[in-house]
Amino acid sequence: MSLFSFTLIFAMASLSLCLVMTGIRFAIGPTLPDRITAFDLFVANIIGMVAIYTEFTGNEDFIDVGIILSLFGFLGSISFAYYLMKSTR
Amino acid sequence: MKTFIIHFLIAFIGSYLYFKYGDPMLPYNAFWAVVVAVFIMFVLWLTTPFYHRTYFHKLPRALNFIAYFLKELVVANLRVAYDILTPNYRMKPAVVAVPLSVTTDLEITLLANIITLTPGSLMIDISADRKLLYMHTLYVKDNDLESVKYHIKHGFERRLMQLTR
Amino acid sequence: MLDNINFLLIREIVSSVLIIIGVVFMTISTIGLLRFPDFYIRMSAITKGATLGLGLILTGMGIYFNEPDMFLKVMLIIGFTFLTSPVAAHVIGRTAVRNKIPFWERTNLEEFKDYLHKEHSAHRDHERDNKQV
Numbered sequence: 001m002s003l004f005s006f007t008l009i010f011a012m013a014s015l016s017l018c019l020v021m022t023g024i025r026f027a028i029g030p031t032l033p034d035r036i037t038a039f040d041l042f043v044a045n046i047i048g049m050v051a052i053y054t055e056f057t058g059n060e061d062f063i064d065v066g067i068i069l070s071l072f073g074f075l076g077s078i079s080f081a082y083y084l085m086k087s088t089r
Numbered sequence: 090m091k092t093f094i095i096h097f098l099i100a101f102i103g104s105y106l107y108f109k110y111g112d113p114m115l116p117y118n119a120f121w122a123v124v125v126a127v128f129i130m131f132v133l134w135l136t137t138p139f140y141h142r143t144y145f146h147k148l149p150r151a152l153n154f155i156a157y158f159l160k161e162l163v164v165a166n167l168r169v170a171y172d173i174l175t176p177n178y179r180m181k182p183a184v185v186a187v188p189l190s191v192t193t194d195l196e197i198t199l200l201a202n203i204i205t206l207t208p209g210s211l212m213i214d215i216s217a218d219r220k221l222l223y224m225h226t227l228y229v230k231d232n233d234l235e236s237v238k239y240h241i242k243h244g245f246e247r248r249l250m251q252l253t254r
Numbered sequence: 255m256l257d258n259i260n261f262l263l264i265r266e267i268v269s270s271v272l273i274i275i276g277v278v279f280m281t282i283s284t285i286g287l288l289r290f291p292d293f294y295i296r297m298s299a300i301t302k303g304a305t306l307g308l309g310l311i312l313t314g315m316g317i318y319f320n321e322p323d324m325f326l327k328v329m330l331i332i333g334f335t336f337l338t339s340p341v342a343a344h345v346i347g348r349t350a351v352r353n354k355i356p357f358w359e360r361t362n363l364e365e366f367k368d369y370l371h372k373e374h375s376a377h378r379d380h381e382r383d384n385k386q387v
Contacts, residue, residue, distance in 0.1 A: 003270070004266045004269075004270055007270040007273060007274060008273070010274075010277075011273050011274065011277045011311075014277050014280075014281055015277060015280065017281070018280055018281055018284040021284045021285070021287070021288055022284055022287065024288065025287050025288055031293065031350075031353075031355055032353075033293055033297075033346055033349060033350040033353070033355060034293055034296070036346055037287070037293075037296060037297055037300065037301070037346065038287070040301060040304075040342060040346075041283070041284065041287060041300065041301070041304055044280070044304040044305070044307075044308050044335075045280065045284075045304075047308060047312075047331070047335075048276070048277075048280060048307070048308055048311045051311050051312055051315045052273070052311065052315075054315060055269070055273075055315050055318055055319075060319065060321075060323070060324060063315075063324070063327050063328070063331075064327075066312075066327075066331055067327065067330060067331055067334075070331050070334050070335055070338075071334070074334075074338040074341075074342060077342045077345075077346065078341075078342060078345055081342075081345045081346045081349045082345070084349050084353065085348075085349045085352060085353075101329070105322050105325075105326055108322045109322045109323070122322070122325060162302075162306065166279070166302070166303060166306055169286070169299045169303065170279075170282045170303070172299075173282055173283075173285055173286040173289060173290075173299075174282065174285075178291075180295070181360065182292070182294070182295055182357075182358060182360070182361045183361060184357075184361065201340070201344065202340045202341070205302075205340035205343050205344055206302060206305075206336070206339070206340050207302070208298065208299055208302040208303060209298060209299060210298060211294065211297055211298035211343060211344075211347055212344055212347075213344075213347050213348060213351055214348055214351065225294050225298055225347070226298075227295065227298065227299070
């Protein structure tokens, strides 16, 4: 096992830990905007995981998932915030 | 500003096409791609005095602005990281109303994006008459709100106005 | 002379260093998301750390693959993330202010009182109007 693949495994494990911690905040977050922030961080973490997985397998097609995910994550958080603003007015 | 964006796109696509379809003498890697893009931008910059005179003086200032912004980004990230990893909070948050000197839509959007992209400061809203910008900030030293305003106005806003006017 | 250098090794080392720095930034941001006391502090400190970490990870990946197509896609993702992350943060922050999410008790709110008063009384007027209708 080379140093490089060790780096990739370490990065993957650390990002998975991040995902679990974000999930805790998503569960206990006292208000709805907290949960939207946690959702934003979810999307960023998953794009990072997709990138590292692409590098791990050497298959270049996976990076397209990252492009689509970055588009849809932005749409999701914006529409949640918009819905929240409308529902209280 | 518009000329800068067009030149940046031309340089980026030119570098891409040169390495994809051209017959490059250089071995491809990220370093040479950036060098070729910068070279194309430099050549385009030398031609600007014929049709856009002020741009010729503005590019050095734009580079200065980008360098200042990157420095602020890294410094603020490290400060927030130090605060996260040590057990006590050193921060004193506040909401500051910064008086604006910029007027047009483009300038206000750019300023707001840059302020929000710097960690430790978050733009909340603009007052209805576009004179005040409400900004949530961490790290106010001994309740001195004026120093925060001075830092924003003389750091970011002055450089931005030099670029867009 | 150029033949003697192992380019793959150099690329792997640069890519590893960038990925490790990015992952450390992301981990620090996530710990901050758990630790900080107030919604606005979490919001302003966290989203940007995650954006910077993501940019570093993606740059490392683009350098490792060493192809024009890959670099173009990576630049696309980085540009889009840096463009949309402040917009999302701003929209969520303004929504939180309108929904009366409380600030931390040590926050200095002197210059913000007028705005808060106006926003929240506007809410009340609106609700009253709805009831009359």
